[in-house]
Amino acid sequence: MAITSKPKPKAVEPIAADNAAAEAFIGGAPDASKAQPTRREAKKLISLKIAPTLLERVDQLAAELGQSRAAVINLAIHRAVERGLEIDGLGKA
Template sequence: MTITKPKAKPTQAADSFISGAPDSDPQTKGVRKGNKRQISLTITPALLNRVDELAGELGQSRAAIINMAIYRAVEHGLIKE
């Protein structure tokens, strides 16, 4: 049995160098579509019908209504009833 040296752990300088690479950004989930990301969303049929009705009333797309709802929730919080 041979004795081997343990491998050296990367130094902070090496980590800094690697994280500075242009392709070092962590991958985000979703397919890139222009400056947006496409995601998968599961929603009940009843709620989807209500979203579609609202979209029709406002003359917007389903995606626009969902985006607006998410934006409002993130910016203004959720109202507890």
């Protein structure tokens, strides 16, 4: 009996039509806008300090939505920029 190496799995290339369909689906979402970055535009890494109790609430919301912490924070920032932000009842900034 000969000893042979384990066969390497073949790389699967994504189908361009599937990618286009996925992009069209995502772009058709109600919260999609033309101002959102494309896949080619790199996101910037920032540092953010946040109160521990607020971070716990963000993590709870992320778990409820099945999203990451970063996704929830990004969505909140996006909505504030697009729809305005009310601060202590003083209207939208």
